[in-house]
Amino acid sequence: MARLPDRSSRFLLISTFIICLLVLFIDFRFGTFKPVQNFYNSSSISIQILSKDYISSPIYRLVSSIWDTKRAKDEIQYLKEELEKQLIENYVISNKKILNRNFFSDISNLENTNLNLLPAKVASFDVNKYRCCDKHRMFLLPEVSTIVDSFKVVINSEGIIGQSIRINRNLFEVILLSDKSHKIPIQNENEFYCEANGLGIPRKIFCDVDLTLEEKSFELDQQIFSSGLGGIFPKGIEIGSIYEIQDISPKEVRLIIELNANPLSSNYFGVLQ
Amino acid sequence: MRVSGFIFLTILFLILSSIDMQVNLFLIDFFIVSNFTYLFLCYLCFVNPQKINSLFAAYIGFFIDLHQNVFFGLHATLFTLTVLLINYNYFRLRMFSTFQITIAFSFFTAFFVGFKSILLTTMNFQYLLVFLSFFSAFVSYLVIPSLGKLLTNKIKL
Numbered sequence: 001m002a003r004l005p006d007r008s009s010r011f012l013l014i015s016t017f018i019i020c021l022l023v024l025f026i027d028f029r030f031g032t033f034k035p036v037q038n039f040y041n042s043s044s045i046s047i048q049i050l051s052k053d054y055i056s057s058p059i060y061r062l063v064s065s066i067w068d069t070k071r072a073k074d075e076i077q078y079l080k081e082e083l084e085k086q087l088i089e090n091y092v093i094s095n096k097k098i099l100n101r102n103f104f105s106d107i108s109n110l111e112n113t114n115l116n117l118l119p120a121k122v123a124s125f126d127v128n129k130y131r132c133c134d135k136h137r138m139f140l141l142p143e144v145s146t147i148v149d150s151f152k153v154v155i156n157s158e159g160i161i162g163q164s165i166r167i168n169r170n171l172f173e174v175i176l177l178s179d180k181s182h183k184i185p186i187q188n189e190n191e192f193y194c195e196a197n198g199l200g201i202p203r204k205i206f207c208d209v210d211l212t213l214e215e216k217s218f219e220l221d222q223q224i225f226s227s228g229l230g231g232i233f234p235k236g237i238e239i240g241s242i243y244e245i246q247d248i249s250p251k252e253v254r255l256i257i258e259l260n261a262n263p264l265s266s267n268y269f270g271v272l273q
Numbered sequence: 274m275r276v277s278g279f280i281f282l283t284i285l286f287l288i289l290s291s292i293d294m295q296v297n298l299f300l301i302d303f304f305i306v307s308n309f310t311y312l313f314l315c316y317l318c319f320v321n322p323q324k325i326n327s328l329f330a331a332y333i334g335f336f337i338d339l340h341q342n343v344f345f346g347l348h349a350t351l352f353t354l355t356v357l358l359i360n361y362n363y364f365r366l367r368m369f370s371t372f373q374i375t376i377a378f379s380f381f382t383a384f385f386v387g388f389k390s391i392l393l394t395t396m397n398f399q400y401l402l403v404f405l406s407f408f409s410a411f412v413s414y415l416v417i418p419s420l421g422k423l424l425t426n427k428i429k430l
Contacts, residue, residue: 023346028344
């Protein structure tokens with residue numbers, strides 16, 4: 001008889017083997033242990049389903065939703081930017097007069113003029129300062145790396161918002177129409193001309209009118225256009241409407257004009273080159 | 274053996290059984306079957322015959338029978354028989370070189386696959402499967418001792 005490495009008796013070894021063999025025979029011949037296997041299988045399948053439903057699937061869904069949300073956000077942002085650019089282009093196409101920088105030039109052939117529009121994105125805009133104070137400035141990054149000179153008209157999809165101030169190749173400043181130190185020559189449909197100043201209030205400019213020489217009639221919501229005088233802003237572009245008429249003295253009134261273009265409405269602007 | 278070690282080994286054998294099942298899905302087309310579970314048991318029994326006895330082999334065998342959904346007692350019987358053989362030939366095997374032990378365990382595996390095939394694929398028994406399983410076991414056993422040492426050190430078997 002062979003010597004065994006452990007103290008367990010041969011009887012235990014052989015009896016275990018015989019019992020296993022017996023179990024195998026009974027199961028093979030009669031399928032006696034089928035319920036045990038069915039119980040094990042159903043239990044393991046239940047555990048798998050439960051763990052899938054309550055552990056792995058929620059984790060997977062969480063991870064994938066985070067990923068999908070991020071991707072969707074990026075896509076929305078991209079689409080939003082593209083839409084804003086398109087809206088600016090549409091604005092220029094529907095207001096071809098904005099391309100006429102020369103007050104004395106003929107505007108009849110503007111239909112064939114190319115849109116020389118440089119898209120720019122907001123780099124910095126202190127909204128608190130815009131709301132509270134009278135210095136309304138914005139810093140923009142041109143989409144194409146190019147020098148943006150001073151005195152270029154900056155527009156968004158709602159209209160003119162201001163003019164550029166050159167800084168460097170990658171950045172330029174925009175002085176908004178509502179900035180207190182900004183001036184824009186304006187007119188109305190009745191050949192009334194005036195130089196409007198920024199009021200220092202968002203989307204508001206004002207114009208003081210001297211009524212000594214002649215009487216002029218103004219009414220609320222009357223449309224105001226750029227006059228093109230000064231050679232910076234194009235002629236005949238609607239910039240806003242009269243919001244309020246204040247009597248400063250018996251012969252002087254102040255017209256408060258609400259601008260059409262809201263610089264807060266978009267992150268993309270166009271610079272008319 | 275401590276209870277934690279016992280549970281650890283049970284889980285380990287179930288994992289190896291799952292790996293075998295997954296690997297066999299791909300290898301069966303080439304008439305090769307993976308037998309990591311069986312070879313791991315051979316290794317453990319050979320390294321530590323005092324703790325890996327026939328009762329443990331039967332217990333693991335029954336569990337794998339349930340896990341693989343085959344005849345209840347098939348793996349238990351074959352595992353117990355293997356432990357019996359290794360125990361009876363323990364001092365002879367101890368004198369073998371690693372290469373000889375690998376060949377011996379590969380033979381065991383070929384017989385294991387053969388017996389399993391007789392019961393599980395009675396109508397489609399293929400000698401090629403048994404023959405090639407010898408070589409697959411030979412290759413597999415090259416990594417089993419390293420794996421076994423790594424895993425059993427954790428539970429201080």
